[in-house]
Amino acid sequence: MSGQENKIKEEEEEAISFQKTYEKIMRDIIPTLPKERGWMLGNHILQYKGFWLSTTSILEGVVFLQHHFKPRPTDIILATSPKTGTTWFKALIFATMKRTTFELSSHPLLTTGPHGLFPFLDTYIFQNDHYQDSISSLKSLPSPRLFSTHVPYSMLPDSATDASSGCRFVYICRNPKDIFVSMWFFANKSRTKEVSPMSLEEAFELFCRGVSPYGPYWDHVLGYWKASLESPNKILFLKYEDMKNDPVVHVRRLAEFIGKPFSAEEERNGAVEEIIRLCSFENLSNLEINKNGAERFSPEIAIDKSNFFRKGQVGDWKNYLTEEMAKRIDQISDDKLYGSGLKFGT
Numbered sequence: 001m002s003g004q005e006n007k008i009k010e011e012e013e014e015a016i017s018f019q020k021t022y023e024k025i026m027r028d029i030i031p032t033l034p035k036e037r038g039w040m041l042g043n044h045i046l047q048y049k050g051f052w053l054s055t056t057s058i059l060e061g062v063v064f065l066q067h068h069f070k071p072r073p074t075d076i077i078l079a080t081s082p083k084t085g086t087t088w089f090k091a092l093i094f095a096t097m098k099r100t101t102f103e104l105s106s107h108p109l110l111t112t113g114p115h116g117l118f119p120f121l122d123t124y125i126f127q128n129d130h131y132q133d134s135i136s137s138l139k140s141l142p143s144p145r146l147f148s149t150h151v152p153y154s155m156l157p158d159s160a161t162d163a164s165s166g167c168r169f170v171y172i173c174r175n176p177k178d179i180f181v182s183m184w185f186f187a188n189k190s191r192t193k194e195v196s197p198m199s200l201e202e203a204f205e206l207f208c209r210g211v212s213p214y215g216p217y218w219d220h221v222l223g224y225w226k227a228s229l230e231s232p233n234k235i236l237f238l239k240y241e242d243m244k245n246d247p248v249v250h251v252r253r254l255a256e257f258i259g260k261p262f263s264a265e266e267e268r269n270g271a272v273e274e275i276i277r278l279c280s281f282e283n284l285s286n287l288e289i290n291k292n293g294a295e296r297f298s299p300e301i302a303i304d305k306s307n308f309f310r311k312g313q314v315g316d317w318k319n320y321l322t323e324e325m326a327k328r329i330d331q332i333s334d335d336k337l338y339g340s341g342l343k344f345g346t
């Protein structure tokens with residue numbers, strides 16, 4: 001058999017093995033999963049291995065990722081919980097990584113937008129009509145590949161978390177009070193017709209109980225935090241608030257971590273500041289590409305691009321949460337983070 005035929009056979013076998021696993025999940029696992037009221041993409045949110053996933057298609061995507069994702073040492077994976085600034089960091093990482101490839105005047109961020117440039121692993125299976133084509137396209141992307149994921153650390157395939165795999169993660173953490181407010185607005189704007197609107201109070205109860213997309217939020221953060229302490233060269237743990245407060249320092253850290261440190265000449269020429277300007281909330285949110293149309297993640301998940309931009313501020317929770325609500329989230333954070341050495345940004 002030729003090399004090409006072997007490759008095709010291998011991919012067919014992979015697709016069959018995935019199909020079998022997925023059918024087993026649909027048949028044996030999904031009906032047994034705990035359910036709660038859905039936030040936006042369906043009436044129900046499902047608890048799988050301790051975390052809440054918004055749809056069965058995301059579960060399908062996660063299983064696909066666990067089966068088929070073969071990391072390369074050059075891969076950079078942006079790992080986030082929803083609403084921690086994924087869109088912003090996609091832009092920052094892409095612009096930093098590709099700064100010598102593109103002129104500012106014809107930069108792909110201006111024409112394609114952050115999500116189109118940075119594949120989302122959780123729904124990668126839906127990039128093509130057939131699993132097999134998604135497997136092939138995953139393999140054929142040129143290095144260095146940039147991916148994003150919301151998958152909790154404990155659900156990642158061993159192939160990605162093993163120290164020997166070489167791929168690296170950038171994790172973004174944000175204050176849970178801002179996350180909650182951001183998610184509540186996002187869910188109400190993006191919800192499908194079947195999902196009834198959710199009051200702030202109802203959403204708050206769910207969030208505090210950990211029932212939110214990819215939640216419990218605190219467990220998501222702690223998984224990556226602990227892993228980053230064990231493997232600081234593999235996982236760069238950053239805070240949204242730190243990037244807001246001192247973007248120059250943190251874009252430099254990002255550049256070093258992804259193996260593209262700024263040279264002295266680039267520093268002198270203002271390359272860091274240029275990237276910060278290109279990726280700023282003001283710039284990105286005003287681009288036509290980010291204002292119109294929807295981002296399609298799967299056949300059932302399409303989200304208006306403009307919904308990814310709201311205020312982009314630190315501390316907006318003060319405009320929506322009562323003192324009692326704020327105290328309750330702070331108390332949960334104190335309890336959950338106790339002894340971890342982590343403090344949320346303010």
Ligand code: A3P
Pocket residue numbers: 080081082083084085086087088178181182183185279280281282284308309310311312313316
């Ligand atoms: P707010 O709702 O608080 O404004 P994600 O991309 O993970 O879905 O996160 C969305 C949050 O990041 C929203 O927060 C959004 O406004 C904010 N955001 C988007 N682009 C940003 C940017 N360039 N700079 C800072 N924040 C940004």
